[in-house]
Amino acid sequence: MPEFTAAEYSAILLSLKVSLVATLLSLPFGFAAAYVMTYRQFRGKVALDVLVNLPLTLPPVVIGYVLLILLGQHGFIGLHILQPLGIKLIFTWKAAVIATAVVGFPLLVRSIRIGMESVDHGLIQAARTLGAGWFDTMLTVILPLSLRSVIAGSALMFARGLGEFGATIIVAGNIPGVTQTIPLAIYDYASSPGGDSMAMALCVVSVIISVAVLLFHEYLSHRMIRKD
Amino acid sequence: MELRVTVNKAFSPFNLTVDFTVSQARIGIFGPSGSGKSTLVSLIAGLEQPDEGIIQLNGETLFDRSINVPPEQRRIGIIFQHPHLFPHLNVRNNLLYGYKRSALENRRIDFDCLIEVLQLGPLLERGVNNLSGGEKQRVAIGRAVLSNPRLLLMDEPLSALDDTLRFQIISHLKSVCETFDIPFLFISHSLLEMRLMADQVISVAAGRILGSSTAEELARQRLGASPVGYINLLKLGLPTPAAGMFAYPWGSSRLLMSAGPSRDESMAELSSKDIMLFKKHPEAISARNLLLCTVRSLFSSGRKIGVELDCSGNTLIAEVVQDAVDELEITPGSSIYVAIKASAFRLLPG
Numbered sequence: 053m054p055e056f057t058a059a060e061y062s063a064i065l066l067s068l069k070v071s072l073v074a075t076l077l078s079l080p081f082g083f084a085a086a087y088v089m090t091y092r093q094f095r096g097k098v099a100l101d102v103l104v105n106l107p108l109t110l111p112p113v114v115i116g117y118v119l120l121i122l123l124g125q126h127g128f129i130g131l132h133i134l135q136p137l138g139i140k141l142i143f144t145w146k147a148a149v150i151a152t153a154v155v156g157f158p159l160l161v162r163s164i165r166i167g168m169e170s171v172d173h174g175l176i177q178a179a180r181t182l183g184a185g186w187f188d189t190m191l192t193v194i195l196p197l198s199l200r201s202v203i204a205g206s207a208l209m210f211a212r213g214l215g216e217f218g219a220t221i222i223v224a225g226n227i228p229g230v231t232q233t234i235p236l237a238i239y240d241y242a243s244s245p246g247g248d249s250m251a252m253a254l255c256v257v258s259v260i261i262s263v264a265v266l267l268f269h270e271y272l273s274h275r276m277i278r279k280d
Numbered sequence: 281m282e283l284r285v286t287v288n289k290a291f292s293p294f295n296l297t298v299d300f301t302v303s304q305a306r307i308g309i310f311g312p313s314g315s316g317k318s319t320l321v322s323l324i325a326g327l328e329q330p331d332e333g334i335i336q337l338n339g340e341t342l343f344d345r346s347i348n349v350p351p352e353q354r355r356i357g358i359i360f361q362h363p364h365l366f367p368h369l370n371v372r373n374n375l376l377y378g379y380k381r382s383a384l385e386n387r388r389i390d391f392d393c394l395i396e397v398l399q400l401g402p403l404l405e406r407g408v409n410n411l412s413g414g415e416k417q418r419v420a421i422g423r424a425v426l427s428n429p430r431l432l433l434m435d436e437p438l439s440a441l442d443d444t445l446r447f448q449i450i451s452h453l454k455s456v457c458e459t460f461d462i463p464f465l466f467i468s469h470s471l472l473e474m475r476l477m478a479d480q481v482i483s484v485a486a487g488r489i490l491g492s493s494t495a496e497e498l499a500r501q502r503l504g505a506s507p508v509g510y511i512n513l514l515k516l517g518l519p520t521p522a523a524g525m526f527a528y529p530w531g532s533s534r535l536l537m538s539a540g541p542s543r544d545e546s547m548a549e550l551s552s553k554d555i556m557l558f559k560k561h562p563e564a565i566s567a568r569n570l571l572l573c574t575v576r577s578l579f580s581s582g583r584k585i586g587v588e589l590d591c592s593g594n595t596l597i598a599e600v601v602q603d604a605v606d607e608l609e610i611t612p613g614s615s616i617y618v619a620i621k622a623s624a625f626r627l628l629p630g
Contacts, residue, residue, distance in 0.1 A: 174364040177327050180351040181358045182378030182427045188352075192377075196368045 054249050059228045060237065064257055067233040070145060070220075071213030074152035075206050078160055082209075083202065085157075086164035087190060108158040112218030115154055119223045123147065143225045148233065151219035156209035163208055167201020168194060200276055207269035211262055234258055281305060281431060281463035287323055287333030287343075296320065296487040305463040308478025308495060310471065316487040317467045321435045324465070325358055326351035337431060355386065357429030359453075361436040363420035365408040371419055372404045378427025386428045389460055397459055398422045398452055414445040418452060425456055432457065432464040438473060447629040450476050471499055472511060472549075503552060503599055504582020510552035510597045514625075517546075525568065525622050531594040536568040538622045547628040552586065554624035555598035558617035559608045567619040575614050578605065589618060 056064075085104055089097065107115055123130045123141050134141060141147045171194055179189040195202075217235040224231035226240065238254045241247030282303045289296040296316040309317050322328040324335060326342065326349060335343040337356070342349045357378070365374050379391065395401050398418045408416065417437065424432060434453065438446045454477065457464055466477040474481050475495040483490040483498065493501070503510040517529030519541055526540045528548070537548065556567065573589040573596065580586070585605050589596040596618065600610070610616065 172364065174360060174362060175366060177351075178358070178360065178364040178423075179366075179377070180327065181325050181354075181356065182423065183352045183355075183381030184377070185350065185352050188381070193366060 054253055056253070059232070060250070060254065062229050063232050063234050063237040063254070064261075066145060066148075066231070067214050067235075068261070070148045070152055070233060071210050071216075074149045074156060074213050075160070075210045077149065078153045078157050078209065079202070079206065082157060082160035082205065083164055083195075085161050086168055087194070089161070090165055090168040104161050105158045107155050112151075112155055112216065113222060116151055116219035116222030119147075119151060119154065119219065123150070123223065142223055143227065143231060145224065145231055148216075148220045148224035148231055151223050152213040152216045155216055155219050156212045159212055160205040160209040163201050163205030164198060165201075167198030167204075170201075171197045200273055203272050203276075204269060207265055211265045214258065214261060214265075282336075282338055283307075283324070283431065283465075284334065284336040285320070285324060287320075287330035287335065289319060289323060289328070289330045289333075291316075291319060294487045296323075298484070298487075298489050300482055300489060300492070302465075302480065302482070304480045305461075306457075306477065306479040307463075307465045308474040308481035309465060309467045309484060310469070310474050310478075310481050310498065311484035311490075312469050315484050317469075317484060318435055320484070321358065321433045321465075321467060324431075325356050325433060326354050352381070355382075355428070355430045357424035357427050357432045359417075359421055359424050359432065359434045359437040361440050363416040365411075365416055365419055365423070367409055369408070370404075371400065371406050371408060371411070374408055374419055375400070375404075375422050375426055378423055382426075382428040389426050389428055391426065393459070394422055394425060394456070397456055413441055414448060417441060417445075417449055421449075421452060421456060425460060425462065429462065432462050434464055434466045434468075434477075436468055438468070438470070444629060446473075451629075453477065471495075471502065471506075472513075475499055475511075475513065500579060500586055500597065501581055503586045503597070504580070504584040508551055508553070509584075509599050510586060512550040512552065512555075512596055513628075514548045514550060514594070515546065516548055532592045533571060533594070535620070535625070536622045537625045537627070539625065539627050541627070548625040549628060550596075550620065550625055552597050552599040554620060555596065556619040557587065557598055557600060557604070557608060557610070558619060561617055562619065565619055566621070568622040569618075569620040571618045571620075573616055573618050575610055575612055575616055577612050578610065587616075589616070591618065 089101060120142065121127050123134065125131065125135070141150065175193055175197070176189055179193045184192060215235055217239070220233060221236060226232055226236045234254055234257065238251045241251035241254065282301065284301045286299045287296070296319050298320060309320065311317050319328065323330050329348060330343060333343070334341065341347050342354055366377065369377065379387070395404070398421060400418060400422055403411065403415060403419070408419065411419065437453065438449055441449060450473065468474060478495050480492060481495045481498050482492045499510055514530055519526040519528045522536060525536045525538050528535050528537060571591050573591040576588040576590045578585055578587055583601065584599045585602055587598045587600060587610060589598060598618065608616065
């Protein structure tokens with residue numbers, strides 16, 4: 053096994069950081085989206101459903117390109133919102149976070165929705181007649197009872213984020229030490245002569261992280277079952 | 281308590297169209313399953329909206345064309361058919377869920393007193409998932425009552441329970457509502473439950489109100505149509521063993537029954553079909569109970585004639601056909617012998 057240099061360590065750390073931040077950032081929005089789609093009836097619900105799930109079926113490269121157009125210097129958001137605020141996103145690790153968040157979002161929402169749909173409607177009605185408003189009910193009944201699916205969705209999204217490649221390389225580029233995550237580093241090594249062993253080593257690291265995430269998820273789920 | 285409900289709600293297979301005003305504390309809503317009773321509960325509680333109409337409680341409008349008070353602000357508690365306890369909270373926190381959310385000035389139910397009435401003390405720190413069916417329903421009752429409601433809706437709260445538990449829960453429901461003086465609407469398809477719980481009963485069928493009467497009147501009206509006849513509910517004293525049977529004091533008389541006490545039963549059911557009437561004293565009969573009673577009144581129900589009897593102060597309803605009335609010359613004021621088999625009684629936990 054080859055020795056990792058600072059560049060590889062920073063790629064591993066950056067992967068973890070990007071995925072973690074993207075997941076945490078998406079959680080409140082994902083929960084809200086799942087809540088709205090499970091419990092509210094409104095016009096355009098189908099449109100919202102399609103929009104949320106679209107990244108699941110689109111090639112990540114397409115998502116990256118759309119984000120680049122929106123967030124770039126001449127893009128709508130980039131020009132009218134980000135520039136006046138002095139924020140530069142493209143080709144920074146923050147762009148990688150946004151790309152990862154968009155790609156992983158449908159996985160999070162789907163998982164939370166499944167959990168919410170399994171919450172007995174009678175419990176929600178009981179909470180309402182006991183004096184809890186909808187927000188109160190959401191926090192004290194729906195959230196605790198769908199917590200397992202929130203954790204499962206987060207784990208799934210985090211794991212998916214670690215593998216994000218297509219969208220990230222377009223909006224964040226592949227700058228070692230700045231925006232190079234594990235998949236991008238593997239891509240670099242695999243396409244340069246003599247990089248095979250390094251690519252393989254990073255693959256092993258990927259596998260270890262993924263297994264760790266799955267085990268952590270299992271551990272949390274089991275702990276919650278025992279609490280029941 | 282005054283509740284006014286004038287609503288229209290479309291749902292398959294029929295529309296719910298009701299219009300009533302009630303002011304008593306113990307109201308029953310009686311009707312077969314699927315007659316719209318539960319929908320009515322949801323409308324009153326605010327869990328569903330009527331298509332049109334008005335709902336008012338104690339003069340306050342809860343729903344009309346421009347007003348729709350959300351359920352959490354109506355202060356109307358519900359005891360559902362299933363307990364719907366929060367599985368992630370223990371018994372104490374389930375009980376306190378509504379209490380914590382009630383306004384300070386409305387809090388009049390004392391936690392410790394309620395625990396005492398419902399005998400929930402030993403359960404407080406337990407999780408709710410391994411409670412028995414009766415325990416769960418008791419917690420659900422306590423939780424609804426502790427939310428300090430102005431009105432309690434009981435939507436078939438007993439139908440998921442077995443017979444023994446039903447009567448235990450009935451006595452808990454009654455004692456809680458009496459102790460804390462909470463008016464209620466008791467919804468059920470069981471006439472017996474109506475008679476035990478409600479003073480005034482509104483009958484519904486296929487989304488419409490058929491009429492309003494006392495539970496007793498309703499039971500008498502249905503004597504002819506019901507396959508079990510009219511069920512007499514007898515309040516009994518403590519039994520003593522007698523000749524292989526048990527003698528129960530019933531008012532000033534004594535009834536022999538083959539069934540002995542197994543729990544704390546203090547009531548017995550007796551169908552009007554199981555009562556035989558004799559014009560003269562039958563010299564020797566196998567039925568172990570023979571009482572001399574006075575006919576108080578007669579009423580007809582379907583093809584049957586109900587005979588209201590005065591048995592030394594106690595009331596008994598027997599059923600006969602018109603032929604028997606003529607032959608036995610049953611008229612109000614006449615005396616008649618009543619024979620009941622010792623095995624005809626069914627003991628109920630009181």
